[in-house]
Amino acid sequence: MSKWFSKSIDCTIKLRDPPNHNKYSPRDHSIKASISIKFLEQQDKICFIRCGLAASAYVEMQISRMNYDAFYGTGVRYEMVKDDHYFFNSWKDFTLNENAQKNYDDNSPQYHEIDTNDAFINDDLININDNNDNNNNNNNINNSMKTYSFTPGEKIKENFEFELPNGIYLPSSCKRFGDINGDLTVTYQLYVNVYKIGGLFNKKPKISNTFKIPIIYQSGKDPNFEKFDKILIYGIQEIFNDKVKKFYYDKETNALIPTSIKTNHVKTKFIRQLWNDDYKDKNYINITKSIPIKLKFSIDSSIDLYVPLSNQLSISLISDLKSVGINSNQSTDFVLNGQSTNLGVFKLESLTIEAHYKTYIKCRQYSLKINESEPILKIKFKNLVYDIKDFKYSKLDGIYKKDITISELIKASIDIDITKSLMEILGDTTLITTGNIADWFDNSLNFRFCWKVSDGGSQIKKFEFITSSTADFLIGIVNSGSSNVLDDRDRELFTPPPTYEKSKDDEKLCS
Numbered sequence: 001m002s003k004w005f006s007k008s009i010d011c012t013i014k015l016r017d018p019p020n021h022n023k024y025s026p027r028d029h030s031i032k033a034s035i036s037i038k039f040l041e042q043q044d045k046i047c048f049i050r051c052g053l054a055a056s057a058y059v060e061m062q063i064s065r066m067n068y069d070a071f072y073g074t075g076v077r078y079e080m081v082k083d084d085h086y087f088f089n090s091w092k093d094f095t096l097n098e099n100a101q102k103n104y105d106d107n108s109p110q111y112h113e114i115d116t117n118d119a120f121i122n123d124d125l126i127n128i129n130d131n132n133d134n135n136n137n138n139n140n141i142n143n144s145m146k147t148y149s150f151t152p153g154e155k156i157k158e159n160f161e162f163e164l165p166n167g168i169y170l171p172s173s174c175k176r177f178g179d180i181n182g183d184l185t186v187t188y189q190l191y192v193n194v195y196k197i198g199g200l201f202n203k204k205p206k207i208s209n210t211f212k213i214p215i216i217y218q219s220g221k222d223p224n225f226e227k228f229d230k231i232l233i234y235g236i237q238e239i240f241n242d243k244v245k246k247f248y249y250d251k252e253t254n255a256l257i258p259t260s261i262k263t264n265h266v267k268t269k270f271i272r273q274l275w276n277d278d279y280k281d282k283n284y285i286n287i288t289k290s291i292p293i294k295l296k297f298s299i300d301s302s303i304d305l306y307v308p309l310s311n312q313l314s315i316s317l318i319s320d321l322k323s324v325g326i327n328s329n330q331s332t333d334f335v336l337n338g339q340s341t342n343l344g345v346f347k348l349e350s351l352t353i354e355a356h357y358k359t360y361i362k363c364r365q366y367s368l369k370i371n372e373s374e375p376i377l378k379i380k381f382k383n384l385v386y387d388i389k390d391f392k393y394s395k396l397d398g399i400y401k402k403d404i405t406i407s408e409l410i411k412a413s414i415d416i417d418i419t420k421s422l423m424e425i426l427g428d429t430t431l432i433t434t435g436n437i438a439d440w441f442d443n444s445l446n447f448r449f450c451w452k453v454s455d456g457g458s459q460i461k462k463f464e465f466i467t468s469s470t471a472d473f474l475i476g477i478v479n480s481g482s483s484n485v486l487d488d489r490d491r492e493l494f495t496p497p498p499t500y501e502k503s504k505d506d507e508k509l510c511s
Contacts, residue, residue, distance in 0.1 A: 010038045011192050011211040016159065021428040023216040024188075026473045027306045029164040031215065035192055036157045039150040043196075047147050047205050050193040051160045052091030055170060055217075057441070059083045061182035061363040083363045085440055088170060090162055096148045145205070147197050162190075169222040169435035171443070173215075177359075177432055182368040184361055184441070188217045216428060218305065220473035222435030229302045232469060235318075237294040238453075238461040246342030248287050249332035256336050259287050263458040289326070289333060289343055291388070294318040294399075295451055295463040302472045303447065305423040305431070310406050315451070317346065317402045319388050329400050334389040342456065344388025348404070348412075349452040349460065353377040355431055356448055356466070362440040373448060377425060381412040385456070422471070431471050445470050 015022060016032040024031060031053060060082050067077040164170065176183040194209040221227070242264040247256035260278050273279035278287055296316040303312055319329075326333055334344045352375060359370040384404075391400035410419055417425070436442035447470070451463040 008039070008041045008043060009194060009209045010040055011194075011209070012036045013190055013192060013211060013213045015190075015213075015215070018215075020424065021216060022214075023218055023423070023428060023430070024164065025218040025305070025423065026164075026166045026220045029166060031162045031164065031190070032159070033161075033190055034157070034159045037155065037192070037194070039152060039154045041152055043150045045147045045197045046096065046150065046194060046208075047145050047197055048093050048095045048195050049156070050091050050093050050195065051158075052089060052191050052193070053162045053164075053188065054086065054090075054191060055088035055186065055188045057085040057087060057171070058185045058187075059085070059182070059361055059363040059440070060185075061361070061366055061368055062180070063366055081363050081366060083440075085438070087437055090164075092160055092162075094158065145197070164217065167223055169224065169437060170217065170219055171435065171437060171441060172219045172430040172432050173217050174430060174432055178361065178368070179370050179372055182361055182363065182370075188215050189213065190215060216430060218423060218430045219433050219435065220305070221302070221433050221470060225434065227302070227472065227474065229300055229304075229474060231298055232301050232467055233296065233298050234465045234467065235294055235296045236463045236465065237292055237320075238463065239290055239292050240346075240455045240459050240461065241290045242288040243291050243343060243455050243459065244288050244457060245333075247339070248341065249336060256339055256341060261287065264288055290324055291343065291455075292320050292323055293346060293453065293461070294320070295453065297449060297451070297463070297465050299447075299449065299465075299467055299469045301469055302474055303422060303469055304474045305471055306421050306473055308419050309422050309425065310410055310418040313449075314406070315348075315404045315409075317386060317391070317404065317453075319344075319391060319400045320398070321388070321400060322398060329388045329391055329393070334387075340387055340389055342387075344391075345456045346386055346388075347454045347456050348381050348384040348386075349454050350381060351377075351379045352450040352452075353379075354448040354450070355471075356446050357432060358444045359432070360442040376429070376431070377416065377422075379416050379418060380414045381409070382414050384408065384412040433471050447471075 012035065014034050014036075016034055019025075019028050033051075035051065037049070060080060062078055062080055065077045065079065066074065171186050173188055174184065174186050176185055178184055189212045192211045193207045195205040196208040198204055198206050244261055244264050245259055247258055249255075250257045260276060265272055265279070273284075277283055294317070296318055298314040300312040303309075321327070321329060329335075329344065332341070334341055354373045354375050356373045357370060359372075361368045361370070386402050386404075388400055391402045393400055410417075422431075432443050432445060434444045446466075446468055449465045449467060451465075452460055453463060454460045
């Protein structure tokens with residue numbers, strides 16, 4: 001929008017070969033754009049045009065103050081405080097000649113200003129270092145610099161390119177990231193500033209027209225933090241109490257008999273046995289069994305946002321049948337002549353991924369700590385059904401195990417293609433990755449994974465893993481003295497302690 005005339009100049013900024021959703025990242029950090037400037041009215045005293053990329057953060061926070069009033073007494077008064085942080089600016093200038101053509105090429109210098117002390121980008125200044133007398137790059141401030149005039153209809157077209165630096169931490173684009181007490185909005189914009197020489201007494205160039213378009217930036221983990229990747233392994237066990245068989249074994253007929261009940265109705269079993277013999281103890285004990293299921297989950301410690309999600313996780317179902325007095329998965333509790341009793345049937349329903357943030361935000365002299373979880377993805381599975389009778393027995397551990405293959409997960413995913421990277425799956429949404437900037441923002445991110453498993457009937461269990469896995473773009477990984485290739489036994493040594501509270505049943509099974 002023009003400061004002097006709202007329609008004196010028209011400018012179109014277009015991205016060239018942008019990524020999906022105009023979302024850039026450390027893996028796609030070259031921003032190419034073209035500009036087309038059309039002069040709608042006579043324009044005089046134009047000295048140069050600046051194209052740039054700027055990032056800013058807007059912080060809003062609710063604070064409370066004690067209010068002392070002689071009439072109403074003491075109370076609490078709430079008010080909002082706001083602050084702006086202009087933390088990054090990168091630009092290129094091109095000057096003009098008599099033919100209104102640019103006199104500059106793509107190899108001209110690109111200047112960066114990375115602010116850590118809240119030096120604001122002021123539209124009345126050429127750049128945020130105008131007050132720095134030692135800035136040798138600021139050659140445009142020249143009281144005698146040449147100016148040019150443009151008549152209505154004249155045009156300037158040009159291409160330019162910027163590269164976001166990978167050596168510093170720039171927070172992801174976000175809108176109102178926070179909670180009810182305060183939030184943060186981070187924006188990235190490409191801009192074009194048209195500069196004119198000032199009035200009679202001030203010959204310093206000033207911005208006459210500014211044009212902007214937004215882009216999205218997905219950051220990686222702070223490059224100042226150590227980068228590493230290893231496999232994290234977690235396990236949680238749940239017991240499906242009184243799981244109902246679809247068929248039960250009858251010794252007299254040596255056959256499987258269909259049951260008349262679909263759910264165990266533990267709380268109302270005493271009443272129901274009055275009209276249904278299957279709920280009587282002598283029959284109920286043959287129809288139902290308590291079955292333990294352990295879900296073993298593996299995830300990379302650094303989820304690469306540029307790599308398919310399916311390549312970075314794995315899952316297994318494990319059952320310790322001996323702990324509940326069952327000696328084999330081929331007994332009549334599970335199967336007879338190849339026919340399943342349905343006792344060992346379990347269904348993988350869904351996977352929910354949450355981003356857990358621990359954030360510090362400063363607004364003026366006030367600060368706020370945020371501890372929030374945000375669901376970012378829910379993957380529903382179709383026909384992902386497994387039967388313990390088909391599990392493989394491990395003589396070493398005395399358990400029955402089924403490794404779920406990646407191809408099975410991919411095929412069963414209903415709404416979301418997990419062969420895509422998390423960057424693609426999230427679309428125009430971003431993750432606020434681990435890092436800090438200046439003294440006003442600090443954030444850590446780790447993921448929570450919640451798997452839902454049902455018994456094919458009324459019982460559904462949640463297996464929730466609070467992991468130390470985080471998000472990053474794995475560029476130039478430094479292995480911290482150990483190999484990333486570990487066998488199963490070695491991985492167990494690196495497995496973090498359980499991140500859940502065991503129930504009494506769990507303690508019995510693990511003892």
